[in-house]
Amino acid sequence: MMSIPLSDDNPFQSLIAEANNDSATLQSRYENHRVARNSQQSAKILAESFPGWSLDEILKRLDGPGKEDGFVDPRNCLVIWARPSPQVRDLICFIQNELKSISPSLWLMPPENLHTTVLEAAHSLTEDQIEELVQTLLSCKDVTSADIAAYPRSRPTRLIKPMVSFDSAALALSFVPAAGECLEAESSGDTEPYTYHHLRRDVFDMVRQTKVPVASRYIVPSAHLTIARFISQDGFLVKGSDGAETVDHSRVKLLIDKIEEINQKLENEYWPKEGAIREGGEWIVGQEGLVIRRGRLWYGGGERGLHDSGYTYVLVLVLNQTFPSASRSNACQVMDASNVGIITWCMGDKYIDVKYV
Secondary structure (H helix, E strand, O other): OOOOOOOOOOHHHHHHHHOOOOHHHHHHHHHHHHHHHHHHHHHHHHOOOOOOOOOOHHHHHHOOOOOOOOOOOOOEEEEEEEOOOHHHHHHHHHHHHHHHHHOOOOEEOOHHHOOEEEEEEEEEEOHHHHHHHHHHHHHOOOOOHHHHHHHHHHOOEEEEEEEEEEOOOEEEEEEEEOOOOEEOOOOOOOOOOOOHHHHHHHHHHHHHHOOOOOOOOOOOOOEEEEEEEOOOOOOOEEEOOOOOEEEOHHHHHHHHHHHHHHHHHHHHHHOOEOOEEOOOOEEEEOOOOOEEEEEOOOOOOOEEOOOOOOOOOEEEEEOOEEOOHHHHHHHHHHHHHHOOOEEEEEEOOEEEEEEEO
8 A cells, every 4th residue: 555645734634633533523524514504505595685596607608508519618627536336326316306306407417427526636727737737747657647546446435424515506415424334234333544534635645746736626624526507597587576587586495495305315314323324325435446537627527637547447247247348349438438437328228337347
């Protein structure tokens, strides 16, 4: 296992030190952050003075009814992501469908683009600036992109307690680091000294060792996957007595009520009870390796930058049957098209799980 020297100014180490390296305290900090933020945002959104959703003006031009052909997102980034497990993807699909029933105009993150940002090395730069950072990363021999991508395989971390987090611009599925909880089939009650926050800390310093300067916006105690964004006020407007459109606060409240309903269901069905996690209630981060991406990836796209995982070949399973090797080229094409650790691909009436192994 690699030894990661910690830099004095590592922003993630600060919280670990404040928590005395205690996983339960770290979990509490993540939980308090998301609960306080949801409460704050709910009060803001439900206020009579709420002016409407904060629309993503760039996404509006890239997708949806206001799409502009030929428009290119000017923001280029360099990031390290973890892709969700199939169970988390399924959970997000359910949540997105529930949200869509109240807000049909919501833009939903495609399943192949879902991710959590372990570390954002750079954002909102030009292509040339990102290329310079990529070359710096590639030139390092002490810490390689493969080392970074494969790191969580030797230091697995778990996220639990799924909950929908939101503000006036977007919605996300958030988690907190595990602190000794176990699956019902397991019997370990030991605390976990190494958490998702420790992983973020270590990846930060691994990237630093490559001489790439890290300019991350994400240092708060949060583990989330963006699942939807607002690109329209459609469905949330009503005409006043003067004929002018204004915010329909009753429709806004319906969406907030739906989020609360979803969160209650998640807590009832997936949160630990007496220290035991129900099936589907945990996510082992980076189990298939991390994803290093570059380019225009604000909405989960971008290019495969350097390394997508530490795995070396593709295995395709169809209804628990292994495809013959002759079909592996097709599987590789699908993998390259989606750039994810595990995907579900529909071929005819068969659903295929493709994954790096």
